Amino acid sequence: MIQKLIDAIREKNAPVVVGLDPNLAFVPEHLQKAAADKISGAEICAGQKYTEEKAALYTASEAIWQFNKEIVDAVCDIVPAVKPQIAMYEQFGLPGLETYDRTVRYCRNKGLIIIGDVKRGDIGSTSESYARAHIGRTPVGGLEVPVFDVDFATVNPYLGTDGVKPFVDVCNTYDKGIFVLVKTSNPSSGEFQDVLTAGGVPMYELVAQKVREWGSVSMDGRYSNVGAVVGATWPEQGEKLRKLMPETFILAPGYGAQGASAADLAAFFDEEGSGAIVNSSRGIIAAWQKEPYRQYGPEGFAQAARAAALDMIEDLRQAIANR
Amino acid sequence: MIQKLIDAIREKNAPVVVGLDPNLAFVPEHLQKAAADKISGAEICAGQKYTEEKAALYTASEAIWQFNKEIVDAVCDIVPAVKPQIAMYEQFGLPGLETYDRTVRYCRNKGLIIIGDVKRGDIGSTSESYARAHIGRTPVGGLEVPVFDVDFATVNPYLGTDGVKPFVDVCNTYDKGIFVLVKTSNPSSGEFQDVLTAGGVPMYELVAQKVREWGSVSMDGRYSNVGAVVGATWPEQGEKLRKLMPETFILAPGYGAQGASAADLAAFFDEEGSGAIVNSSRGIIAAWQKEPYRQYGPEGFAQAARAAALDMIEDLRQAIANR
Numbered sequence: 001m002i003q004k005l006i007d008a009i010r011e012k013n014a015p016v017v018v019g020l021d022p023n024l025a026f027v028p029e030h031l032q033k034a035a036a037d038k039i040s041g042a043e044i045c046a047g048q049k050y051t052e053e054k055a056a057l058y059t060a061s062e063a064i065w066q067f068n069k070e071i072v073d074a075v076c077d078i079v080p081a082v083k084p085q086i087a088m089y090e091q092f093g094l095p096g097l098e099t100y101d102r103t104v105r106y107c108r109n110k111g112l113i114i115i116g117d118v119k120r121g122d123i124g125s126t127s128e129s130y131a132r133a134h135i136g137r138t139p140v141g142g143l144e145v146p147v148f149d150v151d152f153a154t155v156n157p158y159l160g161t162d163g164v165k166p167f168v169d170v171c172n173t174y175d176k177g178i179f180v181l182v183k184t185s186n187p188s189s190g191e192f193q194d195v196l197t198a199g200g201v202p203m204y205e206l207v208a209q210k211v212r213e214w215g216s217v218s219m220d221g222r223y224s225n226v227g228a229v230v231g232a233t234w235p236e237q238g239e240k241l242r243k244l245m246p247e248t249f250i251l252a253p254g255y256g257a258q259g260a261s262a263a264d265l266a267a268f269f270d271e272e273g274s275g276a277i278v279n280s281s282r283g284i285i286a287a288w289q290k291e292p293y294r295q296y297g298p299e300g301f302a303q304a305a306r307a308a309a310l311d312m313i314e315d316l317r318q319a320i321a322n323r
Numbered sequence: 324m325i326q327k328l329i330d331a332i333r334e335k336n337a338p339v340v341v342g343l344d345p346n347l348a349f350v351p352e353h354l355q356k357a358a359a360d361k362i363s364g365a366e367i368c369a370g371q372k373y374t375e376e377k378a379a380l381y382t383a384s385e386a387i388w389q390f391n392k393e394i395v396d397a398v399c400d401i402v403p404a405v406k407p408q409i410a411m412y413e414q415f416g417l418p419g420l421e422t423y424d425r426t427v428r429y430c431r432n433k434g435l436i437i438i439g440d441v442k443r444g445d446i447g448s449t450s451e452s453y454a455r456a457h458i459g460r461t462p463v464g465g466l467e468v469p470v471f472d473v474d475f476a477t478v479n480p481y482l483g484t485d486g487v488k489p490f491v492d493v494c495n496t497y498d499k500g501i502f503v504l505v506k507t508s509n510p511s512s513g514e515f516q517d518v519l520t521a522g523g524v525p526m527y528e529l530v531a532q533k534v535r536e537w538g539s540v541s542m543d544g545r546y547s548n549v550g551a552v553v554g555a556t557w558p559e560q561g562e563k564l565r566k567l568m569p570e571t572f573i574l575a576p577g578y579g580a581q582g583a584s585a586a587d588l589a590a591f592f593d594e595e596g597s598g599a600i601v602n603s604s605r606g607i608i609a610a611w612q613k614e615p616y617r618q619y620g621p622e623g624f625a626q627a628a629r630a631a632a633l634d635m636i637e638d639l640r641q642a643i644a645n646r
Contacts, residue, residue, distance in 0.1 A: 021449070024463065036464070056464035087445055087452040091461045093470040094420055101417065121479065122410055122442050123509035126344070129410040138414045140347065141359070141379035147416040156444065158481045158504060160511035184482050186446035191483030195529060196521040203526065206518060 001151055001177040002249050003221040005113050006274055008080035014313040015269070015320075017115060018075050018305075019253070019281025020103060021085040022064045026286040028298035035063035054095075061095035064088075067301075068103045071285055072110055074302035075309050081113040083251075083279050084150075104150055115251065116150035119181065121163045128166035135178070136170035152177040154229060154251070157207050164214055168226055171218050177225040177249075180211050182241060185231025185254030204237065208244050215248055223249045223275070230268065232260035232278060239267035242275065250276040255312065256283025262312075262319035273320045284308045324474055324500040325572050326544040328436050329597055331403035337636040338592070338643075340438060341398050341628075342576070342604025343426060344408040345387045349609040351621035358386035377418075384418035387411075390624075391426045394608055395433055397625035398632050404436040406574075406602050407473075427473055438574065439473035442504065444486045451489035458501070459493035475500040477552060477574070480530050487537055491549055494541050500548040500572075503534045505564060508554025508577030527560065531567050538571055546572045546598070553591065555583030555601060562590035565598065573599040578635065579606025585635075585642035596643045607631045 009015050024032070039059040043049060050058060072082065084107075089100035107114050120130040134153040137144040155167050155178045167178045183193055183204040193204040208228065215226030224247050230238050232254035242250065250268050254260045255278045268276040287293040287308035288301040296304035332338050347355070362382040367373060373381060395405065407430075412423035430437050443453040457476040460467040478490050478501045490501045506516050506527040516527040531551065538547030547570050553561050555577035565573065573591050577583045578601045591599040610616040610631035611624040619627035 023448075052464075053466060053468045056466050056468055057461070057470070060461075060463045085445075085449055087443070087449045087456070090456040091452040091470060092463070093456070093461075093468075094417060094424065097417060097420060119445055119479075120410070120442070122408075123507065125346075126408055126410045129414040133410070133413040133416070138380070138383075138416075140383045140415070141375075143376060143379050145376045145379055145416075147380070147414060156442075156479050156481055158479055158515060159507050159509055160514035160516070162509040162511040181481060184446065186482055186485040188483030188485040191533065192481060192526065192530065193483070195526065197526075198519040198521055198523075200521075203515065203518065203520075206515065210514065 001171065001175050001220060002223045002225050002227065005081060005177070005249070005277065006221065006223065008113055009274070009277060012078060012080050013317065014079050015277050015316055016079050016309060016313050017081040017083045017251070017277050017279045018071070018079050018284050018309060019083045019085060019117070019279050020068055020071065020285065021088045021281040022067050022285060023088065024060055024063070026282070026289070027063050027067045028288070028301050030298060031066050032063045035059045035066065038062060057092045058095045061092045061099040065099045065102055068099070069106060070302035071305050072107055072112070074306040075284070076110040076112055078306065078313065079309055081115055081277065082107050083115040083117050085117040085281065101148060104148060114150040115152040115154070115179070116148060117154050119154050119156050121156035121159055123159060124162040124166060127163045131167045131170040135167070135176035136174055152179060152227070154179045154181065156181050157210065161210070161214070168214050168218055171225040177227060179227040179229045179251040180207070180214070182207050182211060182228040183230045183234055183237050185233045185258055189231065205244065208241055211248055212245050219247065223247055227251055229253065232265050232268070233258055235264040235267065238265070242268055242270070251279065252276055253279040256280040262315040265316065266319045266323045269320055278316060280312055284312065324494065324498050324543060325546045325548050325550065328404060328500070328572070328600065329544065329546065331436055332597070332600060335401060335403050336640065337402050338600050338639055339402050339632065339636050340404040340406045340574070340600050340602045341394070341402050341607050341632060342406045342408060342440070342602045343391055343394070343608065344411045344604040345390055345608060346411065347383055347386070349605070349612070350386050350390045351611070351624050353621060354389050355386045358382045358389065361385055380415045381418045384415045384422040388422045388425055391422070392429060393625035394628050395430055395435070397629040398607070399433040399435055401629065401632055401636065404438055404600065405430050406438040406440050408440040408604065424471060427471060436475070437473040438475040438477070438502070439471060440477050442477050442479050444479035444482055446482060447485040447489060450486045454490045454493040458490070458499040459497055475502060475550070477502045477504065479504050480533065484533070484537070491537050491541055494548040500550060502550040502552045502574040503530070503537070505530050505534060505551040506553045506557055506560050508556045508581055512554065528567060531564055534571055535568050542570065546570055550574055552576065555588050555591070556581055558587040558590065561588070565591055565593070574602065575599055576602040579603040585638040588639065589642045589646045592643055601639060603635055607635065
């Protein structure tokens with residue numbers, strides 16, 4: 001699967017993934033109103049009506065679905081991948097997860113590669129269930145049923161090999177990939193990840209070593225299907241990790257709204273300008289609310305997202321070229 | 324919220340939580356058949372039928388729902404709490420999560436305290452969404468809507484304070500609780516959690532210190548609403564952590580099927596015999612498949628679960644009394 005991502009990045013010359021993390025505050029008023037009108041008139045079945053609370057969750061989920069569709073339509077020819085953040089859907093319960101599911105299928109039909117940002121991880125048998133849910137298939141009724149069925153999932157390593165191996169097995173069975181959290185983009189990521197161990201290296205380096213080991217059984221071309229999340233907000237660590245994990249593809253969140261620049265990211269890429277993909281969520285999907293994209297207005301939110309994505313792509317191309 | 328759990332444990336004299344992790348292999352044939360009959364004849368709405376794959380997911384979810392109901396009916400007067408493991412539901416997609424949701428509401432109506440074993444954790448704004456989804460409420464349409472609405476959620480600490488604080492804030496707003504992973508029950512938990520840091524203590528002790536710190540702003544009686552997961556499979560670490568975290572209530576998975584005995588757990592409790600609750604999942608809900616509970620047969624699966632729960636309760640009572 002990682003080779004498919006690499007090929008798609010090359011084809012579009014854009015190492016950029018659009019984070020579909022649609023906070024309701026990013027969704028223009030006209031979409032929220034249309035969703036409210038639609039749901040307030042809707043029936044579940046045969047005259048049954050939603051409760052007020054259910055209707056509110058369905059309205060939000062419908063608004064986000066329409067929002068996602070326009071964003072995806074506007075960027076699908078210029079970026080290789082999207083990264084829906086499942087928490088933003090989970091907060092709206094089952095209706096929200098229905099929108100997550102629909103969004104994933106819509107993006108697949110548009111030819112996009114989908115990174116499900118789920119950050120799951122548990123003990124062995126439980127991680128196996130999560131792996132089935134997100135990148136594998138669930139054996140049931142004599143079938144093998146794909147469930148949320150994204151191409152890559154993000155995975156939390158805190159439980160060790162037990163928690164990650166079921167995902168790697170699924171990567172091998174169904175040609176999928178994962179990105180394991182190594183050094184996350186958030187301000188307090190260092191509290192545990194940067195702790196110096198008695199062996200003289202920070203914890204995130206031990207995690208990086210394990211990621212290489214886990215990934216060695218799932219190579220796909222030059223890189224492994226087992227990638228790593230390394231925050232764009234940590235350029236020094238990114239440069240170090242690029243060298244420590246030469247076969248590990250990096251998913252780098254944190255560009256834009258979280259503060260990282262293209263220059264910070266140059267060292268995340270390999271000598272061919274491959275080896276990493278950079279995520280921006282708010283910076284793209286909420287671009288219409290900020291300069292220099294405010295001119296597009298709420299009705300032009302998707303075109304604002306496209307303009308912001310194009311600017312980000314150009315910014316990264318230059319940073320890679322100028323290394 | 325932690326005081327409610329402590330009171331419920333005291334009232335039933337049972338520091339036991341039943342893990343509702345219903346692998347389909349635990350669900351007796353007659354329930355699976357009844358579910359298949361029900362779903363194969365079902366209509367979504369107005370004559371619309373499920374696809375074969377959707378029907379398979381709905382059948383599994385229906386079988387698990389009926390299974391859970393009987394288990395809950397059989398144990399709700401003897402245990403204070405249940406712990407549904409969301410991964411086991413997520414693997415069946417939206418129908419599975421509907422069963423999770425129903426199970427939670429059913430347990431609440433039975434007066435049980437519900438620990439949602441979700442092991443979520445992300446960067447700040449994303450953890451806020453997860454916290455809303457599982458223990459808080461989502462602001463939408465002028466309402467504050469409870470979503471999955473369990474009493475406690477399990478939380479992964481790898482991202483540091485940013486990832487945990489949104490959950491703690493929700494604990495304070497809605498009188499809820501969390502259990503943060505400190506030392507997990509699985510065989511490879513030591514790979515990162517036991518790593519000796521340059522300061523001379525293992526990583527899990529650093530996490531334990533943070534858990535105390537996070538919990539200090541959410542005290543509820545003698546204990547904090549911010550608890551810790553410490554695997555019953557690690558008795559020495561459990562004893563040490565009990566002393567290091569005197570205000571931290573412990574959720575201890577790993578009894579029974581994962582290999583821990585009641586004797587291993589004695590030191591997890593405080594001098595009053597409080598301070599911890601022990602989980603068993605398979606050992607209770609799949610008891611009917613094993614000696615000495617096989618006599619109950621598949622039709623008596625719920626009574627087998629009750630018998631296994633009673634034996635576990637007695638086993639722990641004696642271990643606490645004999646310290």
